[in-house]
Amino acid sequence: MEGHRLDQVFGAVSDSTRRAILARLASSEARVTELAEAFPISLNSTSKHIRVLERAGLVRREVRGRDHVLSLNAGPLEEASAWIEHYRRFWDDRLAALDTFIQTKREQTHRRNPR
Amino acid sequence: MEGHRLDQVFGAVSDSTRRAILARLASSEARVTELAEAFPISLNSTSKHIRVLERAGLVRREVRGRDHVLSLNAGPLEEASAWIEHYRRFWDDRLAALDTFIQTKREQTHRRNPR
DNA sequence: CATACATTCACCCACATGGGTGAATGTTCA
């Protein structure tokens, strides 16, 4: 089955630690160690999470000497957003149709039992 | 780390087979076997995928005799959408700020080197 | 009742992942 990129993006944000990392990076860029200190997991675990986010294109890395500075890149969320919105639109339409149906039913009932 | 529901929703849609199942269910409800026939995986694999989608609340099951009829429930995508939109908004703001910055820089340059 | 059909359950396998520890590598700086 195709869809490699969406797999990675959705997979990356399906972990709450990684979502927290993204939230942290939204306020400002940070080093790996800084991120590790902000969460109750080891430095190495943090490093792995960052790699997952990087693979999905959601985090960019700039090596400055011995520091690796991470920053948020929300670009890849574009496609994910489009995918979700498609279903939300479908859903809204479906709810609207249901509403129309109920409305019609009610009118029919009124016609059959007037007041 | 909290965030259980988003984990399940994002995790569910991070697999392209499951996204295909959702796409199929968007056109009409279907039985487990019907879905299994539509994809190059076994009936049992399909059943497992459906369970994942059900756990995330994206698919509802109605048992009619010996048939289990699945239907799409896009409701849980609401929260997922909100999460993504938050970052997209951040991203748009950031791009706008960058644009303003470039604009300002350009004006400064013009002031320094007038025509 | 007996049979066919729909679905799940109970396993198996290979592989990814989220967590950890300790060592290796690379960079800064006194």
Add this chain to the structure above:
DNA sequence: TGAACATTCACCCATGTGGGTGAATGTATG
């Protein structure tokens, strides 16, 4: 150069998952 620091690499472990097969369960129907 040598020491301190930042990060990754190479492992280990438990668990989940995507795939499979074969048996068990439950329902419909001749």
